Amino acid sequence: MAETTAHDIAVEAPAEADTGQSVSSRLGLGFWLSVVWLIIVAGLALLAPWLPIADPNETAVGGRLEGPRSGLWFGSDATGRDVFSLTIWGARISLLVGFIAILVGFLVGGTLGILSGYFRGRFDSIVSFIFVTLLSFPALILAILITTLLGRTVFWVALSLGILAIAPVGRLARAQTLVFAERDFVTAARVLGASHRRIIVHELLPNVVIPMSALALLGMGIAVVAEGTLAFLGISVEDGLSWGKQIFLAASRRSELQDGPHAAFFPIGVVFLTVLSLNYAGDRLREVFDAKELVL
Amino acid sequence: MKFLLQRLAQMVAVVLAVTFLCFAALNFLGDPLFNILGPIADENSGEEYAEVRAEARAEYNLDKPFPERYVRWVGGMVQGDFGRSFKNQTEVSTELSNRLPVTVFLMVYAQVLAVVIAVPWAVISAARAYRTVDKVSTVVSFGLLGIPVFALVVLLSYGIQLKWDPQWGDDSLFPGRYDDESLMSRLRSLAIPATALAIPLIAIYQRLLRTDLISTLQEDFIAVARAKGMSERHVLFRHALRPSLFSMLTVFGIQTGALIGGSIVVEQFFAIPGVGRALVEAIIRDDFPLVLGVVVVVSVIFVVVNFLVDLAYTFLDPRVKFDG
Numbered sequence: 293m294a295e296t297t298a299h300d301i302a303v304e305a306p307a308e309a310d311t312g313q314s315v316s317s318r319l320g321l322g323f324w325l326s327v328v329w330l331i332i333v334a335g336l337a338l339l340a341p342w343l344p345i346a347d348p349n350e351t352a353v354g355g356r357l358e359g360p361r362s363g364l365w366f367g368s369d370a371t372g373r374d375v376f377s378l379t380i381w382g383a384r385i386s387l388l389v390g391f392i393a394i395l396v397g398f399l400v401g402g403t404l405g406i407l408s409g410y411f412r413g414r415f416d417s418i419v420s421f422i423f424v425t426l427l428s429f430p431a432l433i434l435a436i437l438i439t440t441l442l443g444r445t446v447f448w449v450a451l452s453l454g455i456l457a458i459a460p461v462g463r464l465a466r467a468q469t470l471v472f473a474e475r476d477f478v479t480a481a482r483v484l485g486a487s488h489r490r491i492i493v494h495e496l497l498p499n500v501v502i503p504m505s506a507l508a509l510l511g512m513g514i515a516v517v518a519e520g521t522l523a524f525l526g527i528s529v530e531d532g533l534s535w536g537k538q539i540f541l542a543a544s545r546r547s548e549l550q551d552g553p554h555a556a557f558f559p560i561g562v563v564f565l566t567v568l569s570l571n572y573a574g575d576r577l578r579e580v581f582d583a584k585e586l587v588l
Numbered sequence: 589m590k591f592l593l594q595r596l597a598q599m600v601a602v603v604l605a606v607t608f609l610c611f612a613a614l615n616f617l618g619d620p621l622f623n624i625l626g627p628i629a630d631e632n633s634g635e636e637y638a639e640v641r642a643e644a645r646a647e648y649n650l651d652k653p654f655p656e657r658y659v660r661w662v663g664g665m666v667q668g669d670f671g672r673s674f675k676n677q678t679e680v681s682t683e684l685s686n687r688l689p690v691t692v693f694l695m696v697y698a699q700v701l702a703v704v705i706a707v708p709w710a711v712i713s714a715a716r717a718y719r720t721v722d723k724v725s726t727v728v729s730f731g732l733l734g735i736p737v738f739a740l741v742v743l744l745s746y747g748i749q750l751k752w753d754p755q756w757g758d759d760s761l762f763p764g765r766y767d768d769e770s771l772m773s774r775l776r777s778l779a780i781p782a783t784a785l786a787i788p789l790i791a792i793y794q795r796l797l798r799t800d801l802i803s804t805l806q807e808d809f810i811a812v813a814r815a816k817g818m819s820e821r822h823v824l825f826r827h828a829l830r831p832s833l834f835s836m837l838t839v840f841g842i843q844t845g846a847l848i849g850g851s852i853v854v855e856q857f858f859a860i861p862g863v864g865r866a867l868v869e870a871i872i873r874d875d876f877p878l879v880l881g882v883v884v885v886v887s888v889i890f891v892v893v894n895f896l897v898d899l900a901y902t903f904l905d906p907r908v909k910f911d912g
Contacts, residue, residue: 432848549750
């Protein structure tokens with residue numbers, strides 16, 4: 293499947309792209325730099341318990357708001373905790389929440405979108421109305437409501453952000469399905485007597501999902517920011533510090549922010565680079581798949 | 589006309605669905621009686637409180653079946669009665685009418701800042717498309733998109749309030765406390781919060797408008813305008829700008845949702861007494877009527893803004909007909 297897609301793209305690619313180039317080289321250096329950064333952050337986050345770094349909860353590792361030095365790369369916060377270690381442990385929560393949220397959005401939204409685009413009719417009207425309703429809620433308010441009601445654990449926070457992702461993902465999946473369901477290869481499959489299930493899984497799913505990989509990256513950026521926002525407001529995961537909470541704690545007292553801005557700035561820098569990488573990689577994928585309708 | 593009516597009906601249906609979901613969730617997943625009375629809401633907490641419980645149930649209609657409560661609540665809301673706060677017994681409608689103007693002012697302020705900066709920036713970029721100025725602009729605006737509002741708030745607070753103006757306080761050019769004495773004092777005290785809200789919008793608007801402008805500038809009527817000897821400035825602002833505003837207008841509606849979210853963060857961080865702060869406080873104290881009131885008002889604003897955006901299409905391009 294991957295080869296066919298690459299071939300199709302090469303044929304349909306806009307004039308600026310050299311048809312002889314492979315997909316990977318057309319994604320460009322920036323894309324691969326972004327991917328490397330994401331792998332580094334995700335790798336450190338996964339390996340955090342085994343890394344030779346201070347316990348993030350241990351106070352007085354450094355002095356009060358001590359600046360960066362060797363062995364204490366990001367300095368220490370107001371209680372002397374290691375900011376580098378806090379940032380890595382924060383990545384665990386932030387990235388995990390972002391990842392689960394997008395997974396939920398794609399599983400539920402993708403399924404609903406493809407089914408409603410394929411079967412149309414009454415089911416389609418109901419699903420579309422649900423999407424419109426979800427979209428007409430200011431996203432953060434919905435997330436705040438759900439987390440408050442369900443609980444402030446990683447699972448529920450991720451699920452509430454996942455619910456937010458359902459409508460945008462579902463609408464796109466539905467639109468893509470509507471386009472492809474009219475194409476000749478689907479008609480051919482139907483004429484050959486393929487079941488609905490077979491058509492959806494073998495004909496539609498690959499065509500709908502691959503262009504949506506760009507949306508997965510962009511969506512994960514949005515989810516990481518959304519979790520950070522909730523945490524910044526004090527209504528996200530209760531146990532453990534995600535990036536948003538870490539930044540809030542470092543910046544909530546003006547005097548501490550003045551004395552040791554590094555305790556807030558380092559995690560901000562990491563959030564910035566991570567979100568930027570997700571956005572950039574997503575954007576490049578979108579251009580390469582030439583899916584212009586992928587506007588959030 | 590038919591389209592307008594359909595859109596209106598859809599708006600009402602959406603608002604009803606939103607309120608019903610919230611109302612049901614808060615009633616079934618939460619425990620309203622407990623939120624009003626605290627620990628004595630428990631049936632086993634002693635006979636002496638039985639009367640208090642019964643009174644509270646009657647006062648907040650908790651003894652009625654759920655559908656009736658919902659209908660009563662919606663009925664009251666239509667007449668401007670949002671119920672009474674569980675915690676400090678004030679009318680939710682009073683609370684909302686005190687706080688809503690602050691938030692709306694902040695949001696309009698941010699939008700105006702964003703448009704005033706993004707439009708000329710996009711025009712400059714598009715006029716010099718693919719040259720150095722444009723390339724730098726593209727990188728900068730893409731970078732700005734990667735900074736979440738909660739980080740911007742910290743950076744601006746540090747940069748302006750602590751570094752640029754070390755004596756920063758209530759008498760500064762940008763005072764630290766929200767001050768609504770006069771229009772000027774409001775503009776000054778909300779300048780930093782509004783900037784924090786505006787920056788992501790600027791980046792989004794600039795990117796969209798630049799792309800649309802570049803494609804508009806390829807059109808024949810632009811070549812005609814140039815051939816007639818019009819100045820480049822006239823061509824850009826009087827001819828190319830209006831037909832290029834479509835994408836920007838579309839996201840203007842969508843971004844209102846993001847703006848509402850952002851204003852919660854900003855109001856919380858800078859202690860601005862708007863609805864966003866009210867919502868966070870109400871949620872922390874489990875004050876359901878206030879939470880519901882804020883959610884209803886905010887989602888109505890959001891839906892109405894998007895409706896107005898649809899109407900604005902006709903203004904930008906008279907060829908868009910709603911009956912078509």
